[in-house]
Amino acid sequence: MVxxxxxxxxxxxxxxxxxxxxxxxxxxxxSLQGILVRGEITNFTNHYRSGHLYFTLRDAESCxxxxxxxxxxxxxxxxxxxxxxxxxAATASLYERDGAFQLYVTDLQPDxxxxxxxxxxxxxxxxxxxxxxxxxxxxPLPAMPQKIGVITSDTGAALQDVKNVIGRRYPIGHLLVxxxxxxxxxxxxxxxRAIAAAERDGCDVLIVGxxxxxxxxxxxxxxxxxxMAIYHCAVPVxxxxxxxxxxxxxxxxxxxRAPTPSAAAELAVPDxxxxxxxxxxxxxxxxxxxxxxxxxxxxxxxRLSDRLKLRSPAHRQELAQQELAHLQQRLEKGMALRLEQCxxxxxxxAARLEMLSPLxxxxxxxxxxxxxxxxxxxxxxxxxxDRLRLRLAEGxxxxxxxxxxx
Numbered sequence: 001m002v003x004x005x006x007x008x009x010x011x012x013x014x015x016x017x018x019x020x021x022x023x024x025x026x027x028x029x030x031s032l033q034g035i036l037v038r039g040e041i042t043n044f045t046n047h048y049r050s051g052h053l054y055f056t057l058r059d060a061e062s063c064x065x066x067x068x069x070x071x072x073x074x075x076x077x078x079x080x081x082x083x084x085x086x087x088x089a090a091t092a093s094l095y096e097r098d099g100a101f102q103l104y105v106t107d108l109q110p111d112x113x114x115x116x117x118x119x120x121x122x123x124x125x126x127x128x129x130x131x132x133x134x135x136x137x138x139x140p141l142p143a144m145p146q147k148i149g150v151i152t153s154d155t156g157a158a159l160q161d162v163k164n165v166i167g168r169r170y171p172i173g174h175l176l177v178x179x180x181x182x183x184x185x186x187x188x189x190x191x192x193r194a195i196a197a198a199e200r201d202g203c204d205v206l207i208v209g210x211x212x213x214x215x216x217x218x219x220x221x222x223x224x225x226x227x228m229a230i231y232h233c234a235v236p237v238x239x240x241x242x243x244x245x246x247x248x249x250x251x252x253x254x255x256x257r258a259p260t261p262s263a264a265a266e267l268a269v270p271d272x273x274x275x276x277x278x279x280x281x282x283x284x285x286x287x288x289x290x291x292x293x294x295x296x297x298x299x300x301x302x303r304l305s306d307r308l309k310l311r312s313p314a315h316r317q318e319l320a321q322q323e324l325a326h327l328q329q330r331l332e333k334g335m336a337l338r339l340e341q342c343x344x345x346x347x348x349x350a351a352r353l354e355m356l357s358p359l360x361x362x363x364x365x366x367x368x369x370x371x372x373x374x375x376x377x378x379x380x381x382x383x384x385x386d387r388l389r390l391r392l393a394e395g396x397x398x399x400x401x402x403x404x405x406x
Contacts (some may be wrong), residue, residue: 032092037064037103038111053080057088058101066090066103076108080084083113105191108162120222124249127224128184132231133252139236141256141268144275145204147174148268149235154179157241158211158261165265169323171268176201187220188245190241192229206233208250209240218242221250230254362393369399 039057051070056063066088079087087110110118127133148166151156158176166175180193181187186342192206197207208230210218220226221241230237230253230301236349239254240261241270251257309315354360368391369376376382384403389396 004196035090035092037088037090038277039086039088041080041084041086044080053105055080056336057086059242061141062311064092064103065095066105068105068108078110079122080108087111093281116212118248123222123224123227124252127227127249129252138255139229140235141238142204143270144175145269147176147203147205149176149178149198149201149206151178151180151191151198151206151208152261153182154180158209161260161262162207162265165262166269169266169271172267172272176203181220183217186225188225190227191220192394193235195229196387197386203388205237205268206235206237206393207255207261207268208237209258209261209264210242211261212243214247221248223249226250227253238264285333359393363389366391367392373388401403 002208018406037057039059042056044053044055045283051073052066053073055066055068057066060177070118086108088103088105089107089109090105092101094100095102131137148164150159152162154177154320166173180194181190191344195208210221218241221239227249230239230250231258236256237254238256238258239248239251240258240263241250244259256267258267269405281333304359362368370389371382373385374381376388382388384401386401388399388401390399
């Protein structure tokens with residue numbers, strides 16, 4: 001199998017020709033065996049029922065028809081496409097039915113790119129179109145996983161690295177190891193079976209990976225089976241395949257990629273020392289919050305107690321008694337004031353009455369004259385010789401009216 005022009009010296013008796021000179025070869029030479037033809041694929045048809053591939057190889061000067069039968073097409077590691085530049089290992093002959101010259105291709109290699117690289121790129125495009133690598137499909141890792149599954153070789157250094165990291169950072173976790181082949185033809189199936197077993201065992205997080213190596217040894221993690229197993233896995237997956245510079249499709253499909261298995265273990269589990277610090281900090285904050293809440297509740301209870309006191313019957317009775325005492329005090333003050341006012345009025349009236357009293361008048365040297373029982377107010381009421389009774393301030397005297405001297 002020829003993979004490119006650089007390997008032409010390893011092609012044995014294969015002779016490289018372009019499409020143009022082949023068209024001029026005479027039929028009497030018979031079929032041309034083991035030739036390599038470089039050209040661009042045009043008029044490509046994939047006959048799905050038969051599995052045969054029909055196409056034309058074209059260069060700048062000419063073209064030639066070609067067919068690749070199903071038995072050979074099944075061995076291709078990439079999918080031929082219209083417009084692709086390829087190198088075809090073929091036998092040139094005449095198609096007896098039409099008498100047309102054509103190539104019977106036994107192998108195809110991409111021109112300018114390796115078969116594996118092209119196949120990987122095509123698979124990557126296919127999986128990307130399916131949404132396998134979408135960021136929306138990524139799941140967060142559990143904060144404190146109880147079961148940590150590890151899928152890797154049980155003889156590699158990667159497993160020991162993971163055990164050391166998890167034992168140091170998270171000794172309370174339960175580590176479940178699922179040994180798997182990580183290179184070779186059976187590696188992809190082995191990894192898929194291990195992923196299925198981890199799902200059945202109820203792992204909380206899964207580390208899938210292996211140590212570093214050549215790119216060819218990482219081939220299992222670039223297969224569609226492994227990528228889809230990771231994508232459909234119900235457990236969050238951390239991928240750690242190879243060295244930091246290595247990259248596989250499994251890394252892109254995983255929920256999180258780690259550069260190394262040790263880094264994957266650090267991402268999969270927390271550090272128990274940090275957890276203890278967080279617990280202590282949370283305890284301190286909880287204690288502070290509880291103290292603050294206790295103070296607020298005590299203040300609220302005090303306010304409610306004060307409000308209850310204001311609404312209690314005893315307090316209302318006390319307020320009524322205070323109001324009654326206040327009103328009684330006001331009544332007593334009002335009565336005393338009114339009584340004093342009445343006394344003052346009475347004294348004023350008594351003084352006025354006393355000033356008008358006959359006794360007061362008599363006390364000032366006046367006398368009241370009575371003719372009989374009648375008070376004499378005018379001289380016309382008496383006649384000379386009448387006897388009058390004079391009432392003095394102290395006692396009474398009798399007097400007689402005498403004529404007035406002229």
